[in-house]
Amino acid sequence: MKQLDDFYLKQEEPVKGMFFALKEIILKQDSEITHVLKYGMPFFCYKGKMFCYLWTHKKHKQPYIGIVEGKYFDESFLLQEARSRMKIMLFNPDEDLPLEQIEKVIEKALDLYKSGIVKV
Template structure:
């Protein structure tokens, strides 16, 4: 983890810090081709150098969420698009156990967009 990302996580207050670090770990372990960087001040996860998802916190509720860049291709009842045309988010309550099955299921759906060729990756 680079210093900027490290500082991002360290600057979060609990319980968000632990929640965001746990989400980071869950995302990174899904596929060996997932890497992390920082874009727009947020932790960004890429699949084979293509932006895949972000971690962020809601400005109003301060609750963490995972933002899926190609969310418009994902159909899951827990995902919200709000006023976004392309992206969808999965809200996470940092005061409860993480819904691991839901998170992993949506991450798999998102990765399958690349694995199946629905979304092309330039290599």
């Protein structure tokens, strides 16, 4: 768990605060969500299956949530870029987090796993 904590602590403000807030928002969505470090990134799993992660976009220098099964989403604010499966939701560190949008996307991602579309 120390490496996972270190990921957050090494971030600079305001990104550090955003990542801590995003972590709490995601974890409170379902009691089956776990929080692990994979590939040097904080990943969130539902019943052991990765469904989203936190990272910073190299080009835009903005924090984001990556949705593992983003290909099932058609929300205009999610970016696919050169990814075939994942989509990301970028955040401006100088603005408040769009809480309602985040919660809806996380809920939709969880629903994919709960419905059986994505095998858990």
